[in-house]
Amino acid sequence: MFRSALSSPAVSTTALTLVGVGPGDPALLTLAAIEAIEAATVVAYPVARQGGKGMAASIASRWIRVEQRQLQLLFPMVAAAEPRQQAWRAASDQLATAVAAGERVVVLCQGDVSLFATSSYILLALKKHHPDCQVRLIPGVTAVAAAAAAGNWPLAMQQEQLLLLPTPDQSSELEVLLEDAAGSGRVLALLKLAHRWAWVRPMLEERNLLQSALFAQHLGWPDQQVLQASEVPETAKPYFSLLLVRQGWPEVMP
Incomplete structure (x- = not known):
C-alpha cells in the first residue's frame, strides 16, 4: 500500500521528500522547502541530459552543500511514451534504493510539486513500483x-x-x-x-x-x-x- 506523510509525526521521519522550489526566484522557497533541503543527505533533481544543470537545482543552489550527494534524474525531452516511462521508472528505482540505504533524500521540482510537475510522474512511479516508500510533498509557489x-x-x-x-x-x-x-x-x-x-x-x-x-x-x-x-x-x-x-x-x- 502506498503511503504519504500526512501527519506531523510522519513528516519528521520521512526519508523521501518532493520539494517545490518555485518558478525561479530563490527567495520564494518556503521555510519547509529549505529545511528539507538542509536536512537531506542526497539532493536529487531532474535534468534533460546527463551532466546537465537542472533548473530546479539552480534555484535551490545556495542551500545545497558540497557534502550532500547530488543525484541527477534523467528525463529526456521527447514526445514518445516509452522513453519517458523508462525514465520515470529509473528515477523511482534510484530514489527507492537511496532511501533503503538509509539516506534522507529530497527531490527538487521547479514550481509546485503537483501542478504540471515532473515530480508527479515520480510520485506515481513510486506508487506503482515501490508502494512501501513513504513520501512527503512540499508545495511550491506556482508561476x-x-x-x-x-x-x-x-x-x-x-x-x-x-x-x-x-x-x-x-x-x-x-x-x-x-x-x-x-x-x-x-x-x-x-x-x-x-x-x-x-x-x-x-x-x-x-x-x-x-x-x-x-x-x-x-x-x-x-x-x-x-x-x-x-x-x-x-x-x-x-x-x-x-x-x-x-x-x-x-x-x-x-
Whole structure:
C-alpha cells in the first residue's frame, strides 16, 4: 500500500521528500522547502541530459552543500511514451534504493510539486513500483501566482472562476475558451505559451483584450519579463511563458 506523510509525526521521519522550489526566484522557497533541503543527505533533481544543470537545482543552489550527494534524474525531452516511462521508472528505482540505504533524500521540482510537475510522474512511479516508500510533498509557489504578484494583478475575486491550463494548440480551441470565459466571469491562466503567441496575440487584439491581459516569461530569472500583453511583440516566446487573461471585473469593487 502506498503511503504519504500526512501527519506531523510522519513528516519528521520521512526519508523521501518532493520539494517545490518555485518558478525561479530563490527567495520564494518556503521555510519547509529549505529545511528539507538542509536536512537531506542526497539532493536529487531532474535534468534533460546527463551532466546537465537542472533548473530546479539552480534555484535551490545556495542551500545545497558540497557534502550532500547530488543525484541527477534523467528525463529526456521527447514526445514518445516509452522513453519517458523508462525514465520515470529509473528515477523511482534510484530514489527507492537511496532511501533503503538509509539516506534522507529530497527531490527538487521547479514550481509546485503537483501542478504540471515532473515530480508527479515520480510520485506515481513510486506508487506503482515501490508502494512501501513513504513520501512527503512540499508545495511550491506556482508561476501563475508569481506572475500575478509581479504584475500587481488579482487572479480571482469573489465568485470569479480561475481556469488554469496549457495554451491550446489550435486557435479554434482558444476561441471557445475565451467565449466561455467571457460569459461565465472566468479568468484564464494559459501556460506554455511559447510559439503560440504568434497567433494568440492577434486573437486578443481582435477582441480588445491586450490591455487586460498580462504576459510573463522566465519568472524569477535574470531575463524575467512581466508586461501588459499589448507591449509584447508578435514573436515566438520561450517555453516558460504564460498569459493571464481577464475579460471583466466583479460588480462590487472598491
